[in-house]
Amino acid sequence: MKEFFVLLKDGNKPSLLAAIVNSIIAVLKGFAFFFTGNVAMFAEMMHSIGDAANQFFVFIGSALSKKAPTPRFPNGFGRVVNLVCLGAVLIVAILSYETVIEGWHHIQHPAKSGGLLITLGVLAIAILLELFVLYKASKEVLHEAGVPKAQGLAPLALAFTHLNRAKPATKLVFMEDLVATAGGILAFVAVLIAHFTGFLQAEGIASIMIGLMMFYVVGRVFLENARGAIGETDEQMLNHIAHLVMEHKDVKDIQKLSVIKEGEFLHVELVAEVDSSISFAEADDIRDHLVDLILHQQGVQDVTISFDEDDGVTHWKHVNNRPDKLSPQ
Incomplete structure (x- = not known):
């Protein structure tokens, strides 16, 4: 009580x-x-x-x-x-x-x-x-x-x-x-x-x-x-977070991104592609930076991030050439 x-x-x-x-x-x-x-x-x-x-x-x-x-x-x-x-x-x-x-x-x-x-x-x-x-x-x-x-x-x-x-x-x-x-x-x-x-x-x-x-x-x-x-996707925040992630110099592409709205909170799951030559320590630093960045966005409660090697195929693209409007291909 x-x-x-x-x-x-x-x-x-x-x-x-x-x-x-x-x-x-x-x-x-x-x-x-x-x-x-x-x-x-x-x-x-x-x-x-x-x-x-x-x-x-x-x-x-x-x-x-x-x-x-x-x-x-x-x-x-x-x-x-x-x-x-x-x-x-x-x-x-x-x-x-x-x-x-x-x-x-x-x-x-x-x-x-x-x-x-x-x-x-x-x-x-x-x-x-x-x-x-x-x-x-x-x-x-x-x-x-x-x-x-x-x-x-x-x-x-x-x-x-x-x-x-x-x-x-x-x-x-x-x-x-x-x-x-x-x-x-x-x-x-x-x-x-x-x-x-x-x-x-x-x-x-x-x-x-x-x-x-x-x-x-x-x-x-x-x-x-x-x-x-x-459990509904927050499209506006998904586009915003995608823009933030793609701005990171070591992120080559976004393979998967989901921003699910539950009540007042957002749950983010990200699979990003990075260069296969980077070390585990470098990947961990990238992850820490992205987690901290995304958690500071309004309403985000938790973030799950994993990495995959860059396969040279673009999975995520700009819409109408506007960097703040990104959506899965």
Whole structure:
């Protein structure tokens, strides 16, 4: 149990922050729904409950994924975060379904809800809190992608460009809070329309749209973490590492290179070709240099390097004459 709490210190911080904030928001929305009976508020409450549960699971999973390898599990626990995310999206999927069904019922049997000021006040607070979490998640995305610090609102825009380089947990938090912020704004507008125009079905329509956005997150997160659980090649890092290896003066060619992404970590396996005349000591120096170089790349957890004699056949080539874009022939 002590080890578990030690691991929690290294859990994904944005997911913990998002889980706490969404728990507070869910309570506020729950009270507002209890007093007003507003169906759009019900949809938002379900959304916040799903996000909070999801993000708590992801925080725990991201912490457990950093557990050191053991004799029984020599490859480590990097994929635990992917497995946890796969389980967590099931919760969101169920809540998404309930949200859509509740919205459909309201469209068929519209009923006027009260407590306009309570509803709008809670939604406004929730939108501001979600924006705060989204901004924090955006900055974490840029940090994990190695992008220099941006000021003002720039991180919100830049995060979309670099989202594919973020860790699974951070990416999930960003996507969920983006949808949560959009859902809150949608619910706010729907409540105003229903109150001032008498078109009560607007709240039901908003509920269905929020549920469908939640389903989008479910699908996107499921596919990405399914690939991570299986073990996916990180093409961008593979090209980057290939470029670094080929720059070494004693490396003649790359016979094999794999960069497998497991959770937040990368596992690198390299077979490089060198001149057959070099000594064992020289080959060992080359190996030490390459291992140290590759381990200093972001996200790389372990490296396995072996050598073969240069056979004079090019196994690795430049793509479009760009040295930073290498791929196996």
